[in-house]
Amino acid sequence: MNNGVIIRVRGKGPFEYLLHDGMNRIEFKHPSFFHKGSSIQLDLSKKTVTVKEIPDIFQEVESKIEQNLKLKRIEVKYGSAELEAVSRRLFSAQELQRAIYVKFHGDADGISGALILNKFLPGFFMKQGAAVYSVGDAMRDMERMSQEYKPLLILVDTGSGQDSHAAISLMKSAGIEVLSIDHHPIYAKSKPIFSKIANPWNTDVDDPSSYPAGYLCAKIATMLGIESDGLERIACAGDKSQVLKLSKDDEKKALVLDFAATYSAFGSGLDFYSNLLANKQLLDSVLLQAEAKLEETKGKLKGIMKEQKTKKALLYTFNLDSIAERREFPTKGKITGVAFDIVNKNKAILVIGWGKKSIIFRMNDVAVKKGLGADQIIKHIKSSLVDFVENGGGHARAAALRIREGYENIALQEIIAYLNS
Ligand SMILES: [Mn+2]
Numbered sequence: 001m002n003n004g005v006i007i008r009v010r011g012k013g014p015f016e017y018l019l020h021d022g023m024n025r026i027e028f029k030h031p032s033f034f035h036k037g038s039s040i041q042l043d044l045s046k047k048t049v050t051v052k053e054i055p056d057i058f059q060e061v062e063s064k065i066e067q068n069l070k071l072k073r074i075e076v077k078y079g080s081a082e083l084e085a086v087s088r089r090l091f092s093a094q095e096l097q098r099a100i101y102v103k104f105h106g107d108a109d110g111i112s113g114a115l116i117l118n119k120f121l122p123g124f125f126m127k128q129g130a131a132v133y134s135v136g137d138a139m140r141d142m143e144r145m146s147q148e149y150k151p152l153l154i155l156v157d158t159g160s161g162q163d164s165h166a167a168i169s170l171m172k173s174a175g176i177e178v179l180s181i182d183h184h185p186i187y188a189k190s191k192p193i194f195s196k197i198a199n200p201w202n203t204d205v206d207d208p209s210s211y212p213a214g215y216l217c218a219k220i221a222t223m224l225g226i227e228s229d230g231l232e233r234i235a236c237a238g239d240k241s242q243v244l245k246l247s248k249d250d251e252k253k254a255l256v257l258d259f260a261a262t263y264s265a266f267g268s269g270l271d272f273y274s275n276l277l278a279n280k281q282l283l284d285s286v287l288l289q290a291e292a293k294l295e296e297t298k299g300k301l302k303g304i305m306k307e308q309k310t311k312k313a314l315l316y317t318f319n320l321d322s323i324a325e326r327r328e329f330p331t332k333g334k335i336t337g338v339a340f341d342i343v344n345k346n347k348a349i350l351v352i353g354w355g356k357k358s359i360i361f362r363m364n365d366v367a368v369k370k371g372l373g374a375d376q377i378i379k380h381i382k383s384s385l386v387d388f389v390e391n392g393g394g395h396a397r398a399a400a401l402r403i404r405e406g407y408e409n410i411a412l413q414e415i416i417a418y419l420n421s
Pocket residue numbers: 109110157183212213239
C-alpha cells in the first residue's frame with residue numbers, strides 16, 4: 001500500500017498516473033479519473049489496482065522528499081540554513097512537478113540569477129521591470145498561476161521591499177507560495193509571507209547587500225550539485241560587489257545584460273540573454289553600443305554635477321531629468337552609478353541624482369564605514385517628510401526615494417540639512 005500525491009496524469013482511460021509517496025515514484029493505470037495533486041492510497045498488491053482518495057497529504061510527501069535529499073554541504077556566513085531550505089524547496093517543487101514561475105529583476109544580477117536557476121529548474125522565467133513586485137504584476141501572475149497545481153512563485157533580486165508588500169500579500173491570499181532569493185533589505189511584515197527566504201539581510205553578516213541574488217543562486221545550485229558556469233561573477237560585476245574576483249570579461253557581460261534588459265519587453269524570458277552571452281560577435285557589438293552610451297552620459301554628467309561639502313560627506317548632486325530618457329539605457333539608477341564612478345575617491349562620498357518624483361543615492365565604502373548609509377538617510381527623510389515621501393528603500397551604498405511631484409527640492413534640502421547635522 002502506498003499513500004502519495006498524483007504528480008502526472010496522461011492518457012484517456014485507462015488513465016496513466018505517476019504517484020509520488022515521498023520516497024519513490026510509482027506508475028500505475030486506472031480507469032477512474034483523478035486530478036493532478038490528488039492524494040490517494042494505492043494498492044498494487046492484488047490483481048486489480050485499487051485506488052482510494054484520502055485527505056490531503058501533499059505537505060507530508062513534500063517534507064519527506066526534502067528531508068531525504070542529500071545536499072552538498074557548504075558553510076557560509078550569510079545563511080547556510082536559509083540557502084539549504086531554499087535548495088530543498090526548489091528540489092521538491094521540481095520532484096513534485098509543480099508549476100514554477102520565476103520573476104527576475106531585469107538587470108545583470110537578476111538575469112544571471114535566473115540563468116543559473118534555469119540550469120536545473122523547469123519553469124516559466126519572466127523579466128520583472130524593477131526591483132519592485134507590483135500589485136499589477138501580482139494580478140497578472142495570479143490569473144495564470146492559480147489555474148495550476150500547487151503553483152510556486154520565485155522572486156529573484158526583487159520583491160523584498162515595502163513597495164512589494166501589497167503584491168506578495170495578494171499572492172499569498174490567492175494560495176500561491178512565494179519564495180524569495182534576494183539581497184535587498186526585507187520589509188519586516190513581508191518576512192512571514194515568504195515560505196522560504198534566501199537573503200543575507202536575514203542573517204547578521206556584515207554588509208548583506210554585497211552578496212547579490214545571482215551569487216546566492218550559484219550557492220543554491222552548488223548545494224544541489226549544479227555548475228553555475230561563472231554566471232555569479234556577472235551578477236557581482238553588475239551589482240558592483242567585491243565578494244568575488246572579477247575579470248574585465250565579467251564586467252563587459254554585466255554591462256551588456258544591463259543594456260539589453262533596458263530594451264527587452266516586460267515578461268520576456270531568458271533565451272534573449274543566454275543567446276546574447278553565447279554569441280561573441282553580437283556581445284561585442286552590443287557592448288560597443290552600451291559603452292558609447294555610457295561615454296555620452298559621462299560627458300553630460302561632468303557638465304552638471306555640483307560638488308558641496310557637508311559635515312558627514314562630500315556631496316555631489318545633479319538633475320537626472322536633463323540626462324535620463326524613458327526606456328533608454330542608461331536608466332536613472334545606472335546614470336547615478338556612472339556619476340559615482342566619476343567622483344569616487346578615498347573620502348566619504350555621497351552622490352545624489354534627483355529628478356521628477358525620484359531621488360537616487362550612491363555612497364562609497366568610506367562613507368559606509370564611517371556609519372553613514374543611504375538606507376539610513378532614507379529612513380530619516382521618510383520620518384521627517386512623512387507627507388511627501390511615497391516610498392523608498394535600498395542598501396547602504398545604493399538606494400532610492402520616490403517623492404511626491406513638486407516636493408523633490410524640499411527633500412533634497414532636508415537631506416543636505418541631515419548631512420550637516
Ligand atoms: Mn541585485
